[in-house]
Amino acid sequence: MNEVSPAIPVSGEERHASWLELFFDLVAVAGVAQIAHLLHGEPGAGDLGLYVLLFLAFWTAWICFTLYGNVAGERTHTRTVLAAMFGMAVMAAAVPGVHAGEDGQARALALAYVVVRSLASGTWRHRREILVDWPAAQMSLGVIPWIVSLWAEEPARYWLWALGIALDLYVTFTVSARDIIESRRAHDRREETRSRRREAVLPVSVAAPDADHLSERLGLFVIIVLGEGVAQVIEAASEAPWNRRLYGLAAAAFFLLVALWSLSFRHGYAGVPYLTARSLPARAALPLHCFVSGCLAALAAGLGAAAEHLETLPDSTRWLLCASLAGYFLLTGVAAPRQLVGARRRLLLSVVLPCAAVPLLIAGFGAGLGTVAVVWLLVAVTLWPTFYESRRTGHREPDARPGT
Structure with a gap:
């Protein structure tokens, strides 16, 4: 045997x-x-x-x-x-x-x-x-x-x-x-x-995987997806007339991607927000990474489509943008730390649920909003976790490091 x-x-x-x-x-x-x-x-x-x-x-x-x-x-x-x-x-x-x-x-x-x-x-x-x-x-x-x-x-x-x-x-x-x-x-x-x-x-x-090396590889994949968001906007902007709407959208898209980068790496692990090293078994952490990456890639596609519709967004594109961001935040609830029950409940009620609900409200009732306004509202939603954390802890977050 x-x-x-x-x-x-x-x-x-x-x-x-x-x-x-x-x-x-x-x-x-x-x-x-x-x-x-x-x-x-x-x-x-x-x-x-x-x-x-x-x-x-x-x-x-x-x-x-x-x-x-x-x-x-x-x-x-x-x-x-x-x-x-x-x-x-x-x-x-x-x-x-x-x-x-x-x-x-x-x-x-x-x-x-x-x-x-x-x-x-x-x-x-x-x-x-x-x-x-x-x-x-x-x-x-x-x-x-x-x-x-x-x-x-x-x-x-x-x-x-x-x-x-x-x-x-x-x-x-x-x-x-x-x-x-x-x-x-x-x-x-x-x-x-x-x-x-x-x-x-x-x-x-x-086989025993090297956790730190795997975290770096997973983080690199998320960086690739965020970079695809930048590429989508650049590609669409190169074919659109350069006017005030395009400038506003380009700035909003950049700030949105930067805020997502900050959440995924400065407040997360392996590109997944609120995930910490070894807090979840690999069988749960790897699918979570897949679904988070999929939401970010869909959001990147939505930003590219937004640059093609600078006045108002088609309903399907608005839903794509907003639902992708809502899914991203709902998945952070799975990664939220379980060691402190009170801290996890506070994170879910103060960050995860509002940041998932507001994009869905924008998707459902934002048909009259302009394209630039929709993206800036999503920027505000994405910045809320960082603002909330800074107000709660009262100190500045450390710089991001690859694989952490």
Whole structure:
């Protein structure tokens, strides 16, 4: 019977993202930009659903290899990561075609996703390690519907993709470490019987991620998303007439993104507001990071669309902007510290709920407001947590540091 031994982290100097990892994150820039463009113009429910589906798929592929590089460290196989980069680049390039209903691009995206996920699960089998914090990275249950979708037509393929993402979430939240270990042992016994080997199989170890390094990688992803907000406004502004409305919107968008940066890093951890190191298990913290990033990317798309409608916002764009910010703040309630019940209740009542409710009120009753006024109101909402905290504590916050 195989022995399971915990992986012992090697002491040494603090790790930072390698050049290979930073190169890999550049694919995230392309992917987030392509997916955010799904919400340009006046997005409908179908556009929003496709955005959510593709963002979850892209983030899942990215986190699988982020965790692999985190655990493997200097033993990361460069060719495997580069192959995954190519697959994710294909996924990003296929997004516009998927949005346009092109079967060829949709099948290319699904095939690239299957290849990337297969590469990820293969790395863990070869390393003889079990990643209990994110079992979906090494289990292929969620990939099966994507394989079936290669022969499906629209809209059935989209439902299959959604099923695959749902299965990954199911595995993440329900499969225990014991289940994974027993599954690996059963697989090894079958292999021994099939090959009639008598020699002992190498022991399986439990992978222990480097929390500080992972926090830095997660924070870099959020920085990429916020940077996409800047890029969206710049792209739209370069094609719009430069007048007082554009100046006002550009300033408001800049202050909004800066305020979100401050909340995510000066008042948060790994890019998630009010999250602290090790306050949540990785199985909860990683999906939280995904959903927060998704809200920020949708907000970035909304800012780009706002620059195209400088007088008044279409209802769908106003709802996109406001609902994205409301979702961002609602998710901070999940990350709020649980050690002090009174402090958490105060944070929820004084910060989270007002900052989530006011954008929804603007979305529902702000049809008569100008575009610039709407964005400045969102700036005021986003600045409220910092103002509240400074009034309550009476001291200035420390400067932001990457990965904290």
